[in-house]
Amino acid sequence: MEEHTKKILFLVELVAKLEKLRAEGKVIVQSHGVFDLIHPGIIKHINLAKSQGDILVVTVIKDRDVRRGPGRPVFSEHQRAENVASLQLVDYVCIVEDETPFQCVKRIKPDVFARGQSYKERDQKIHQRIFDEEKSLYFGKSRIYETEGFSFSSSQIVNNSLNIYPDETKAFLEKLSRKYNFNFIVDKINSLNKLRVLIIGDGIIDEYHYCSPMGKATKSHLVVNKYITHEIFNGGTFAVANHVAGLCDSVTMVTLLGRDDSKEDFIMNNLKPNIKAKFYYRDGAPTIVKKRYINEYLNQKLFEIDYMVDDYINQECEAAIIEFLQKELPQYDLVLVADFGHGLITKKMIKIIERLSRVLAVNTQRNAANEGYNLINKYRAPHFFCLDEPEARLATRDKFSDIEVVIKTLSKMLESQYFIITLGKSGSIGYNASREIVRTPVFSSKVIDTVGAGDAFYSFTAPCFSQGMPLDLVSFIGNVVGAIAVQIVGNKRSVERHEMLEFINTLLK
Numbered sequence: 001m002e003e004h005t006k007k008i009l010f011l012v013e014l015v016a017k018l019e020k021l022r023a024e025g026k027v028i029v030q031s032h033g034v035f036d037l038i039h040p041g042i043i044k045h046i047n048l049a050k051s052q053g054d055i056l057v058v059t060v061i062k063d064r065d066v067r068r069g070p071g072r073p074v075f076s077e078h079q080r081a082e083n084v085a086s087l088q089l090v091d092y093v094c095i096v097e098d099e100t101p102f103q104c105v106k107r108i109k110p111d112v113f114a115r116g117q118s119y120k121e122r123d124q125k126i127h128q129r130i131f132d133e134e135k136s137l138y139f140g141k142s143r144i145y146e147t148e149g150f151s152f153s154s155s156q157i158v159n160n161s162l163n164i165y166p167d168e169t170k171a172f173l174e175k176l177s178r179k180y181n182f183n184f185i186v187d188k189i190n191s192l193n194k195l196r197v198l199i200i201g202d203g204i205i206d207e208y209h210y211c212s213p214m215g216k217a218t219k220s221h222l223v224v225n226k227y228i229t230h231e232i233f234n235g236g237t238f239a240v241a242n243h244v245a246g247l248c249d250s251v252t253m254v255t256l257l258g259r260d261d262s263k264e265d266f267i268m269n270n271l272k273p274n275i276k277a278k279f280y281y282r283d284g285a286p287t288i289v290k291k292r293y294i295n296e297y298l299n300q301k302l303f304e305i306d307y308m309v310d311d312y313i314n315q316e317c318e319a320a321i322i323e324f325l326q327k328e329l330p331q332y333d334l335v336l337v338a339d340f341g342h343g344l345i346t347k348k349m350i351k352i353i354e355r356l357s358r359v360l361a362v363n364t365q366r367n368a369a370n371e372g373y374n375l376i377n378k379y380r381a382p383h384f385f386c387l388d389e390p391e392a393r394l395a396t397r398d399k400f401s402d403i404e405v406v407i408k409t410l411s412k413m414l415e416s417q418y419f420i421i422t423l424g425k426s427g428s429i430g431y432n433a434s435r436e437i438v439r440t441p442v443f444s445s446k447v448i449d450t451v452g453a454g455d456a457f458y459s460f461t462a463p464c465f466s467q468g469m470p471l472d473l474v475s476f477i478g479n480v481v482g483a484i485a486v487q488i489v490g491n492k493r494s495v496e497r498h499e500m501l502e503f504i505n506t507l508l509k
């Protein structure tokens, strides 16, 4: 074992060791971060941190939890830990989880927490809640010491020296960063928390069953697979509500479950606590489940079976929902419709929603069950809508024209003045009241699963729109969210506000 690697400990080992050192009267200093590139700013920070105590502990964020955007981290957690451990002044190194930022500080309880200068402002902006309300919870008695010396950051070096994006995307980002600075964007995003949002749409549970092929069945023409494992997530409107609830403090969700196998406990356990759920039930049917079988090795979907009844809900159920909507709708700043076309949202309901919503945003999702039937022109003049390209083409019955022609047809057909069409790997194209057409590229560097990316895009852009943000900024935010969402399997978890801000911070450097 090389000498420096002995400094790298597991968290339990480290905590035990520090307990002993503390008993001997040693002052413990902690520095925490990604440490992707060791540059003069980092060296200066390490020197200053060490000067504040006897023992310097550096916690290095696990690859999985690095949320610095595309291409990051450049080096693996083990390489990064070894780099830091090679510095003479560093006494111990530990690779830590950071899913909730700074959670390791609670375990390590340093006397001094050393923070680099360039992170001071960023942390306060991005992790404001931790630094204000929960500071004592995370940092207990630790003193926070701000080191000087981070005159430039790894992100700047990575952005400018490594070719992560094509030239057009770099030029786009340069132009955007001249127009909007990071703090302006953070303030805008933070202002969304006071929006009162009502979400209405079909409830869907997503199941992923992973398997591996064994061989051909003896008496039929099929490959038999062996079950490996499965995962179950809140999908559809539940996923949309979880995305929005990370941005806005007050979210009400109106949705439909099946009376027979409602899965209500599972759904509630996987909704964010600030979502108020108003469930209605379809008699004689289960809550909709979409079950996919996936070849685990190739990560390829083999087969899907949906458990659903998807005709329109009966009149009794419709009347109950309409009564609720008539009372509630006018109280919300934004009504967000997630119409998956599975029978919850009736024509009568649409009329009420259009009449009583102060600001109405709509997505009509195309899927196997509703192909061609669930079109945006069921709605009249929504204030904002978001579709993908096939959904836009189906609605205008225009398969081949340039997308800009489709956009103009849509704006006339719906009398809508602000909308965005997502274009998968080509980003998005948007249209506003000034008849501007705004194209935005993708910022994704790796794609794991694109399912749910459009829902995440819509969930973030609708609140941004309703706060009056300009189309270019809203489209930029949407594609940042899209880039994060394509790295998440289906709707396994929602895109979080702080990771989106980390990503934006990196892009604008």
Ligand SMILES: Nc1ncnc2c1ncn2[C@@H]1O[C@H](COP(=O)(O)OP(=O)(O)OP(=O)(O)O)[C@@H](O)[C@H]1O
Binding pocket: 365, 387, 388, 389, 422, 423, 424, 425, 426, 427, 428, 441, 442, 443, 444, 447, 450, 451, 452, 453, 454, 455, 456, 457, 478, 479, 480, 482, 483, 486
């Ligand atoms: N293959 C991809 N490569 C890079 N980015 C992608 C890709 N697919 C999607 N994105 C990002 O996600 C955003 C939304 O994706 P997309 O247009 O596929 O939505 P969608 O078809 O509505 O998805 P879904 O309905 O499954 O949620 C895009 O604007 C883009 O930023």
Ligand SMILES: [Mg+2]
Binding pocket: 365, 366, 387, 388, 454, 455
């Ligand atoms: Mg979609």
